[in-house]
Amino acid sequence: MEIKKIKGNTFCIDTGMTYLPFYKINDEEIIMLDSGWAKGERKGIEELLEKNNFKVVGILCSHAHIDHIGNNAYLKEKYHCVIAMPAYEALVCSSNVNLKVYYSSQTLSDVTERFGHMVCETDMMISENQDRICMCGIQFKIFHTPGHSPAHICITTPDDVAYLGDALISYEVMEGAKMPYAYILREDLKSKIKLYDLKCSKYVVAHKGIYNDITELITDNISFYKNRAERVYSVIDGAMTMEDILKAVMKSFHIQVNSRYRYAVIERMLRSYVEYLNEIERIELKMDHGFLKYSKAPYSKLV
Ligand SMILES: [Zn+2]
Known part of the structure; x- marks a missing residue:
């Protein structure tokens, strides 16, 4: 694991599998954009934070998937940081029962065992029509991209760096993905089209890449998902x-x-x-x- 500088005070942790961006408020305090996967990444993330004497004062989450909010509860307990998330995503991970509603085909016991660590208290709920949020005195812009998960958002830092979460996947992931995940594919494709309007100086895709321009990547993502749908159709x-x-x-x-x-x-x-x-x-x-x-x-x- 290593830290990459993106632009200004915006950096990211390269966990190998994921880019986890963070915004440096000063030499010590940081706001993380997502908190990563508990099972495979917690140890490495924690070591990196400690090595750099970073204190997590806030976590701003793109969506409530296991590889994005897996360390929320753990880091909140350790650093007493505040957590912000889209309201619906916050509701999903507010209890084991609510997680079970989302993961409806699994039993409550299975959901509790596998996803229980995702349960966390969200301090700031982001509503559907909210286009910015102020966390620890720092302003972030919010761009709503539902589909991959019900209330997925993209987050732009004050350095004009957009974190796209899982709204797009990189070329590397496309090569290996058999059926990439979208909760509601039709909405996800609409959100991908919306991304053509998001003009920023840099873009971070969680799995995983940093881009100056995403026009081609959006077009290729849309064709990739549609092509996968065609392959399902053909069987x-x-x-x-x-x-x-x-x-x-x-x-x-x-x-x-x-x-x-x-x-x-x-x-x-x-x-x-x-x-x-x-x-x-x-x-x-x-x-x-x-x-x-x-x-x-x-x-x-x-x-
Ligand atoms: Zn996801």
Whole structure:
């Protein structure tokens, strides 16, 4: 792990897997943009913070995913820092029961065991129409990009550096991603289009890259997600249940599923693509002898 300077007082921790930006208020106090993954990154992040004598006074979060807010509760306890997050994301991680509503296909016990450490108290809730936030005297701009998660945001620091969280993925991730995650793909694609209007001097993608211009990256992300949806569409043969599609996708995408947890993750990822295809009327959903079955729409629209 190492620290990279981005611009002015905006830096990021390169955890290997992720860029975690932070804003340096002075030599000691920092505001983190997301807090990282607990299992694989906490130790390294903590060592780096201590080595530099940094004190975390605030955490401003893009969205409530395990690899982005995994150290919120831990760092809040250690540094007594304030936490800000979009209101809906804050609600999701406010209790195990609320996490279970989000991760609905897993039991409360499984959710508590796997995601329980994400539960944290949020001090400042960011509303849907809020376009800036002042944290510890520092002004950040907020750009709403729902879709990847219900209330995902991008955050711009006073140095005009935009942290895009998971609103976009890098070329490196695209190479290895079989079915990148979007909670509501149609909204996520709309948010990606909105990003063409975000004019900043630097952009940080969480997984992972720093860019001066993201125009091409946005276009390539949109085609990548749409292409993945097309690949899901291409496995649909006749009338299929969600499980039939899942089975066909695992085979066609060479996805191995060897645990209940992995099954839940893959099923959730696939559901977004199937719902998207259904929403844009490429496939339709019908009842068939008591089963819900998807089939290609007879006059499929070209998208
Ligand atoms: Zn995410």
